[in-house]
Amino acid sequence: MTELVKVSNLRKDFGKITAVKSISFKINAGEIYGFLGPNGAGKTTTMRMITGVLVPTSGEVEICDLDLEKYPIKVKAQIGVVPDEPKLYENMTGQEFLEFIGSIFSMDKTEMTHTISELCDAFEVNFLDKFIGDYSHGMKQKLVLTSVLMRKPKVIFLDEATVGLDAKSAKILKMLLRKYADEGSAIFMTTHVLEIAEKMCDRIGIINAGEIIAEGTLTELRNESGKQSLEDIFLNLTGSNEEDVKEIIDNL
Amino acid sequence: MNQLGILLKYKLKMWSNIPKRRGRRGIPLFAYILILGGVFASIGVPAYFLFADTFKTYSTIVFSGVSLADLFVEISMIGILTLVLVTDTPAVALNVFMSDDVDFLLSLPISQSTIFASKTIETMLQGGFPALFVIPILVAYANAVNMPWYMIIFMFVMYIFYFLILTSISALIALGISKFASRSGTQRFMIFTSLIVYVFVILLMSMVGSLNSNTGNVERAFSSYVNTVNAPYLPSTWFLEALKMQWNGILLVVGTSVVLSVIAYLVASNGILTGFSKMISAGKRVTYRRNYRIRRPVMAFISKDVKLMRREPSILFLLVYPAIFPLILVGFGALGKGGSAVSRDIMIPVVSVFLSSMYTVIATASLVSIEIKVGDFVNTLPIGKRTPLWSKAFVITSAFALVMIVTFSILSVIFGNALFPIVTVLFSIPVLLTLSFFGVYATIKWPNSIGGIRRPLNTTGTLVSMVMGVLGAAFADLEGIYVANNQILSFLQPVLGFLLFFVAPILAEIVMAVVTFKLLAKVDWTKPYDLEN
Numbered sequence: 001m002t003e004l005v006k007v008s009n010l011r012k013d014f015g016k017i018t019a020v021k022s023i024s025f026k027i028n029a030g031e032i033y034g035f036l037g038p039n040g041a042g043k044t045t046t047m048r049m050i051t052g053v054l055v056p057t058s059g060e061v062e063i064c065d066l067d068l069e070k071y072p073i074k075v076k077a078q079i080g081v082v083p084d085e086p087k088l089y090e091n092m093t094g095q096e097f098l099e100f101i102g103s104i105f106s107m108d109k110t111e112m113t114h115t116i117s118e119l120c121d122a123f124e125v126n127f128l129d130k131f132i133g134d135y136s137h138g139m140k141q142k143l144v145l146t147s148v149l150m151r152k153p154k155v156i157f158l159d160e161a162t163v164g165l166d167a168k169s170a171k172i173l174k175m176l177l178r179k180y181a182d183e184g185s186a187i188f189m190t191t192h193v194l195e196i197a198e199k200m201c202d203r204i205g206i207i208n209a210g211e212i213i214a215e216g217t218l219t220e221l222r223n224e225s226g227k228q229s230l231e232d233i234f235l236n237l238t239g240s241n242e243e244d245v246k247e248i249i250d251n252l
Numbered sequence: 253m254n255q256l257g258i259l260l261k262y263k264l265k266m267w268s269n270i271p272k273r274r275g276r277r278g279i280p281l282f283a284y285i286l287i288l289g290g291v292f293a294s295i296g297v298p299a300y301f302l303f304a305d306t307f308k309t310y311s312t313i314v315f316s317g318v319s320l321a322d323l324f325v326e327i328s329m330i331g332i333l334t335l336v337l338v339t340d341t342p343a344v345a346l347n348v349f350m351s352d353d354v355d356f357l358l359s360l361p362i363s364q365s366t367i368f369a370s371k372t373i374e375t376m377l378q379g380g381f382p383a384l385f386v387i388p389i390l391v392a393y394a395n396a397v398n399m400p401w402y403m404i405i406f407m408f409v410m411y412i413f414y415f416l417i418l419t420s421i422s423a424l425i426a427l428g429i430s431k432f433a434s435r436s437g438t439q440r441f442m443i444f445t446s447l448i449v450y451v452f453v454i455l456l457m458s459m460v461g462s463l464n465s466n467t468g469n470v471e472r473a474f475s476s477y478v479n480t481v482n483a484p485y486l487p488s489t490w491f492l493e494a495l496k497m498q499w500n501g502i503l504l505v506v507g508t509s510v511v512l513s514v515i516a517y518l519v520a521s522n523g524i525l526t527g528f529s530k531m532i533s534a535g536k537r538v539t540y541r542r543n544y545r546i547r548r549p550v551m552a553f554i555s556k557d558v559k560l561m562r563r564e565p566s567i568l569f570l571l572v573y574p575a576i577f578p579l580i581l582v583g584f585g586a587l588g589k590g591g592s593a594v595s596r597d598i599m600i601p602v603v604s605v606f607l608s609s610m611y612t613v614i615a616t617a618s619l620v621s622i623e624i625k626v627g628d629f630v631n632t633l634p635i636g637k638r639t640p641l642w643s644k645a646f647v648i649t650s651a652f653a654l655v656m657i658v659t660f661s662i663l664s665v666i667f668g669n670a671l672f673p674i675v676t677v678l679f680s681i682p683v684l685l686t687l688s689f690f691g692v693y694a695t696i697k698w699p700n701s702i703g704g705i706r707r708p709l710n711t712t713g714t715l716v717s718m719v720m721g722v723l724g725a726a727f728a729d730l731e732g733i734y735v736a737n738n739q740i741l742s743f744l745q746p747v748l749g750f751l752l753f754f755v756a757p758i759l760a761e762i763v764m765a766v767v768t769f770k771l772l773a774k775v776d777w778t779k780p781y782d783l784e785n
């Protein structure tokens with residue numbers, strides 16, 4: 001099995017705060033890796049470091065057998081990133097944006113046109129001629145997804161990608177990701193929707209306060225904790241359980 | 253505390269929080285005021301002495317009840333009027349109707365007029381700085397005509413009312429724009445501004461025309477000039493009349509000021525919401541092509557930056573000025589000295605290069621801050637870290653060079669003599685490129701994180717970039733003068749002229765470029781606001 005993503009001892013300090021303590025994990029080709037954790041646990045920070053946006057304080061990242069620090073451009077040519085907040089150039093139209101991405105990644109024109117029209121049909125994107133500044137959150141999210149998926153990257157990183165998507169588009173995204181994984185891509189996704197993690201992810205890592213506190217397939221996590229639902233496992237691991245939550249609610 | 257006070261206080265807090273978030277100690281407010289005061293004094297005090305002398309002689313030259321000093325005060329007032337209308341009106345429009353926090357503010361239980369007032373005051377505080385520079389002129393005038401102290405206080409009260417007139421007009425026009433322009437049709441802003449400027453240019457030109465046609469009779473020329481500047485419908489005329497304690501002047505200034513302020517406030521109290529909704533609603537579409545165009549990556553970047561520049565009104569404003577202000581200067585230059593051809597041919601390119609240099613820094617800063625606003629995105633692309641910067645510097649430099657070339661071509665067709673302008677543009681291109689990179693550095697070093705794309709630099713950054721712009725422009729102009737106009741250097745020994753006007757500026761330029769690139773290498777342009785290391 002080929003390991004497309006290898007992360008070892010990744011750490012990030014922001015001044016005195018340590019956002020990520022020491023994180024190591026691997027993702028194989030054909031695998032969807034789910035990254036769960038409470039707000040502020042360090043998921044986005046981890047993803048920014050792996051995608052070459054943020055320089056880690058220490059640790060190594062290897063993607064497609066290339067060291068990210070040494071070959072950032074070669075690595076970036078192979079990956080696709082869907083950030084948590086779709087911030088795009090407001091004064092460009094969707095079409096111009098896709099053109100820009102296609103040019104940067106030196107895509108083939110006919111193939112790109114073909115894939116884009118397929119993806120646009122799937123996500124019901126019919127607003128490419130409008131300015132991005134006039135898009136809704138979900139529309140921007142769809143545009144980013146199209147720009148990433150049209151390239152069929154070897155490794156895809158998604159930060160809470162289903163936020164803002166309507167039910168049908170979310171469903172299609174999930175199925176597409178599964179298909180891309182089956183075709184040999186490696187996929188890293190963070191999410192707060194445990195149901196998505198449960199149904200889609202081959203392996204799950206749970207991060208709390210900058211450290212991975214549990215990792216494995218759903219079955220492994222179940223066996224380890226003795227709980228059935230991922231929700232219980234998650235709450236248990238991150239330091240609260242059903243009774244605590246109940247008490248909080250009652251006190252409110 | 254009333255709501256307007258709260259809004260302004262919270263803006264001020266955000267302002268003073270910026271250095272703290274970047275891990276530095278905040279600068280106390282009084283230090284800021286001291287620094288600004290120092291800058292103001294260093295320009296204002298020499299200006300005062302300069303004007304005080306001139307006004308003494310000018311005030312004795314009187315024509316049909318108006319002295320030359322009076323005329324000068326009036327012209328300054330017209331200047332301020334133009335400046336406020338041309339620069340602050342679009343700023344108010346953008347700041348009130350297109351700024352990010354208006355959305356949030358409108359959702360709070362605050363009246364629309366309060367939001368409008370706070371936004372307008374905020375813009376005027378930032379953009380009204382030039383209005384302070386009239387103060388030395390006014391004091392010098394008061395001195396020249398021997399005003400008693402209570403009259404000086406009265407004069408400043410009148411000036412406040414006068415400024416209120418300008419603010420209200422500006423705010424009303426901004427409200428008007430918001431009804432007609434949509435966010436996507438941003439170019440309309442630019443057209444609007446250019447129109448105002450053109451009207452003024454035409455006014456001035458017609459004045460000049462009336463002067464020139466009467467060259468034989470200086471007195472008649474002066475009288476027609478007085479009549480034009482002293483037109484009864486201009487607020488500047490009312491201001492002067494008020495200073496002379498004429499009742500109709502005082503009434504007009506105070507009355508207009510109060511009436512316009514009230515109208516602006518009333519209109520704003522129900523206009524802002526509809527204006528704002530129009531500005532944020534989806535506007536014009538660009539034609540949809542089934543065909544996609546694939547370019548080489550670097551070309552894709554350049555073409556993207558050209559699009560972003562074309563569609564960003566604040567950058568377009570910056571581009572329009574170097575083209576239009578020289579024309580205004582043709583007017584003023586001709587007024588002052590009867591318009592000698594040499595001073596005109598040299599003045600125009602010099603002024604244009606100065607404006608282009610200063611604005612190059614700010615325009616690049618704006619373009620870079622668009623990229624910064626998009627955040628991590630660019631970093632995830634497989635391109636070199638420097639590609640986006642080169643592309644921006646290239647786009648901005650070319651744009652300003654193009655504007656100058658077009659302006660100068662038009663002017664040389666009208667006036668002849670194209671050598672100096674052409675040489676100067678050529679010499680200014682490397683300067684503009686360097687300044688553009690300096691703009692990148694300035695955006696990272698002195699960001700104004702609440703100013704957004706429209707005001708990308710904080711006060712320090714704006715001042716520093718102006719100084720750099722002036723220096724760079726001076727270098728290019730000196731070289732241009734040496735190569736194209738060296739007969740005016742005949743007072744110098746040839747060797748000295750060569751050293752001072754050619755070698756020294758080129759060396760200084762190289763030093764500037766090296767320093768800029770050294771500075772730029774030290775910072776990471778991709779994360780200006782992060783607390784790194």
Ligand SMILES: Nc1ncnc2c1ncn2[C@@H]1O[C@H](COP(=O)(O)OP(=O)(O)OP(=O)(O)O)[C@@H](O)[C@H]1O
Pocket residue numbers: 014017018019037038039040041042043044045046084782783
């Ligand atoms: N640029 C920054 N400067 C300082 N601190 C930061 C910065 N970015 C993130 N942090 C801190 O790092 C920690 C982890 O943040 P991160 O965004 O990675 O959380 P997350 O797991 O993605 O949370 P969420 O589920 O809410 O998206 C937080 O405590 C945050 O305050």
Ligand SMILES: [Mg+2]
Pocket residue numbers: 043044045084159
């Ligand atoms: Mg996050």
